[in-house]
Amino acid sequence: xxxxxxxxxxxxxxxxxxxxxxxxxxxxxxxxxxxxxxxxxxxxxxxxxxxxxxxxxxxxxxx
Numbered sequence: 579x580x581x582x583x584x585x586x587x588x589x590x591x592x593x594x595x596x597x598x599x600x601x602x603x604x605x606x607x608x609x610x611x612x613x614x615x616x617x618x619x620x621x622x623x624x625x626x627x628x629x630x631x632x633x634x635x636x637x638x639x640x641x
Contacts, residue, residue, distance in 0.1 A: 600627045 584590060601608035604627055606620045613621075 596628060596631075597624060600624050600631065603627065 584593075598608060601624050604623045606616065606624055608616070608624065
């Protein structure tokens with residue numbers, strides 16, 4: 579069974595801000611609230627870029 583529960587609930591605000599910044603970078607018109615009109619490609623580009631940036635930040639922190 580999978581869960582969308584945040585490991586650190588206090589991080590929700592920071593993650594939402596990060597998501598909005600990444601959406602702007604990749605050119606996706608993400609709005610506060612409902613975004614069900616996004617295509618899978620648009621939503622995936624946001625999530626994919628978020629993961630890429632988090633991995634890069636981690637790699638830079640261990641150097």
